[in-house]
Amino acid sequence: MTTTRATTTRAAGTTGPALTTQAAPAAGAAQPPATGADRAAPETPAPPAPLSLYGFLRPRPERADEVRRLLASLVESTRAEEGNLEYHLHEHDDGRLFLYEVWRSQEDLDRHNAHPPLRAFLDNIADYLAEAPEAYAGTMVSRYPAAD
Known part of the structure; x- marks a missing residue:
């Protein structure tokens, strides 16, 4: 039995x-x-949650137009990159620029950060900004439909 x-x-x-x-x-x-x-059946791991980056940049007054043009020139090409889910540039009344980005993965973000025009800006960021960037990064907690 x-x-x-x-x-x-x-x-x-x-x-x-x-x-x-x-x-x-x-x-x-x-x-x-x-x-x-x-x-x-083996479980299929869930894809990683999207990575969000957001922050303020305060350009040096004498370079504000140059920084604005440079960052604005990156918007469309960045949106076309593999793994980019959102990329937005905002300007506040006080002259600060606000960037909001969402990436499918850290690997996609790393590839983006290696692009020569952006890399040149990031490597010399202190020459362009009046103060250190106020930057934040985090993993998206809410469901992101475009990542499904």
Whole structure:
């Protein structure tokens, strides 16, 4: 006679209701050979959440027009890059520029940051700005439909 006990499985990292309940042989009981139907399909990992970057740049007064033109010239080409989900440049009344970017992955952002026109700006950023950039980065918590 084979004795079984019930087991419950949950999605990794969750404490909510059980996803499935199945019968499993009790400890020490003989187990039938596995068939193709008994083998669990490997789980496909969820894609990483998009990466957001946002911040303020205050150009030096004598270079404000140059910085504005340079950053504005990058908008369309950046939006066409693989992995770019959003790229926006805003200007505030006080002359600060605000950038908002969303990237599919860190790898996509790294590739973007290696482009020569942007790299030249980033490597010499202190020459263009009156103060250090006020910059933030984070992983998007809310669902981003374009990343699906």
